[in-house]
Amino acid sequence: MALLVAALVKAALLWLILRTPAPGPLDRRAKALRRLLYLAVAYTLVLWYPIALLPDAVDAASQLALWTAIDVLYLLVIRWRSRMLRAAAGAMFAVELVGMADELLDELDFPELGSGDIVELGLMLGGVAATIITVVGQRRDGRWSRGTQAAGWLWVGVYALVIPLNVLLGRIFSGNLAMLVALDAVGLVGIVWIAATARELPAEGGPADLPPERRRVIRVAVAAVAVLPIIALIHPERTPHLTYTGWSxxxxxxxxxxxxxxxxxxxxxxxxxxxxxxxxxxxxxxxxxxxxxxxxxxxxxxxxxxxxxxxxxxxxxxxxxxxxxxxxxxxxxxxxxxxxxxxxxxRSTAEAEAANAAYFAEENAKCRDPWPRTKGVVQATAKYFLFADGDPGYLVHDPEDEAAAEQAMDKVYDDSTLIGVAGGAVLIGHVEDIADLCLTVKAFRTPPPQRTAGWDQVNEVSIVSRGGQLTVPEMGEGGDVGAGAPMPNLAIAGKGRYRLRVYVRVDDAGEEQHLVVVFPGASRKRLKLKP
Structure with missing residues (x-):
């Protein structure tokens, strides 16, 4: 839809651009100005393509030379009817040309005339001011129609919209095809104004207009010269059409x-x-x-x-x-x-979350508390998910002691019990080659009975909580490792040293079960209670 609307707008604007010049006598300066203005129109519509094949410095230099000549002729041809207005126009044209010269220096890798956003904005506003004062001069001159002046003011309005968006939002339109097409069509407004300025240059009272047939032939010829090269530039469908890139x-x-x-x-x-x-x-x-x-x-x-x-x-x-x-x-x-x-x-995100929640609930329901009659101050039972053949086990740790967790990971294979101890972290390994296990954690204020019967391994180690927390990692958002249900803070007495007892067994079905018991204790001994 955007392409269709833009095509209609472009067709209307091109019709305005390709209208034949108004008849009438022109002096030498006016003739030169008309030719240069039509050259600027042709440059924007057609000539930019072959020039784009040349170095960027050539483009910048040609633009500077063209608009220097146009601005000088504007000062000489337009009837300003005021020395102050002519002087102001000269100053604004100078600022506009300074901006072009600055761009040329940049392309030539020479030191620029100014740097920074403030200078760049000032040069851009100078170009806008040059357009405004030119339209004012056209109004005071009297040769240019209200339509031409309206096109000039409309071009100023386009500047007023584009400059703040360009300065404040940068490449906001990047990748938006409809917006890029719309801006391309709007860009023809300035060409309409330049073409109308050239067309209405003759003084009043000139000779009669050309015959309609001749004007029609001239218009068709000019349209063919302007439009056919553009059609030739339309690439076939096999040319890459890049809507999205890896940097979008x-x-x-x-x-x-x-x-x-x-x-x-x-x-x-x-x-x-x-x-x-x-x-x-x-x-x-x-x-x-x-x-x-x-x-x-x-x-x-x-x-x-x-x-x-x-x-x-x-x-x-x-x-x-x-x-x-x-x-x-x-x-x-x-x-x-x-x-x-x-x-x-x-699935959608909501469906995936619901499916994961249902799966975790089902897996958690398969795990049972091995000490159902011995209630801890805090406790929880859940499935703990591990990477198959990838995770050595799970942590009971103080989340604020990250260094201890890494040290415990390094020590898990130092002992046959597969329990790595390092200050505020204990890494407990699994004995079977499995991807998950049933885990129950309980915290007590006093040491509970040992009750080693029915367990394959029972070990007790020391752990310290410097931040007042001891817990087991939970399954994170989008993660694949962790407890399938919230785990409580096992450091029920706050900061200090605790004893951590680990019970491990594998049942007849090959399911591995762990029971972790935590209670306050100052001892630093490592005890192997079973076997």
Whole structure:
């Protein structure tokens, strides 16, 4: 819709730009001004493309030379009817040209005339002031119509909107196609004003207008010269169309499939396909268009193994074809295929949270308190989830003592009991090769009975709480490790030293159960109560 509206607006503005010049005699200066103004129009519409192939300094120098000549002729041709107004116009034109000269120095890597946002803003406002005073001069002159003056004031209004947005919000329009198209159309307003200024230069009372047939032929010829090069610049569909890149701000979010509308899912896949998170190479190279990446993504969905994925990514020019593509990325382009084997990937955030909560509740319900009749001051029973073959065990620690946790991790394999002790942290290992275990924690004010019967291992160590807390890590948001239910603070007596007793057993079904008992105690001995 934005493209259609912009096309209509551009067509209307181009019609205004391509109107034939008004007839009438012109002196030498006015003729030169008209030609230079039409050159500025042609530069903006067509000539910018071949000049863009040259070094940027050439573009900046040509712009400076063109507008220096135009501004000088403005001072000589416009009937200002006031020396003060002409002097003010000269000052504003000078500021405008200083801004162009500053840009040229920057392109040539020479020291600039000024630096900092204040100087840049001042030069930009000088350019706006030059436009304003030119429109005022046109009004006092009397040769230019109200439509031409209105175009000039409208161009000033465009400046008034663009400058604060550019200074305060920077690249706010980056990646917004509709906004970029709208700004491109609005940019033609200034060209309409320049073309109208050139067209209405002759003095009043000139000779009769050209015949309608001749004017029509001239207008068609000018339109062809101006429009055909633009049409030639339209690239075919195979040219990369890059809507999203790995640096787009929207790509930092990773919304769930179920949270996205159908029209948003392709964009989510493009974000992942071009992502450079962690400094890794993107899945696809930057020279592929959105359409090509989406086609390759759907082809990856239909592969049967990693070898087929590697072949497709190699053909696409990927820098990491051996990595393949993950199902949680491909779900955005082929939910019907991925969802058949991984229905959990189709969930929304709310559905995923509800499913996780139900799963944790079910797993926690499988664990039973091994001392149901011995109530602690605080206690809890839950499933503790571990990485299979990856986690040595779980911590009972003072969260404020991070260094102790790392030391305990290093000491867990120093003893056959698989209990690492370091100040305010105790790391308790698991005896079976499992991914989770049932854990019960209890805190008492006095030492409870040992009750070692029915347990495979019972050990007692010392732990200190410097911050008044001792607890077991819980499952974090989006995490895979931790207790499946809230764990209490076991340091019921506040800061100080405690004794920590660990009971471990594996039942006939192969389920591992742990009981952790904590109570105040000054002893620093390590006791092996069983076996």
């Amino acid at each position: 701000m929207d790509c930092y979010d990773r919304p769930s499939f179920g949270d996205l509308k159908p029209a948003e899912r392709d964009a989510a896949f493009l974000c992942r396909a071009r992502s450079t998170d962690g400094g890794v190479s993107p899945m696809f190279p930057d020279n592929l268009s959105d359409q090509e990446i989406l086609a390759y993504g759907r082809a990856l969905c239909r592969t049967k193994d990693r070898d087929e994925q590697e072949a497709i990514l190699t053909r696409a020019g990927s820098a990491r074809p051996a990595w393949g593509a993950d199902q949680w990325d491909l779900v955005y382009v082929c939910p019907e295929i991925v969802g058949a084997t991984h229905p959990e990937l189709l």
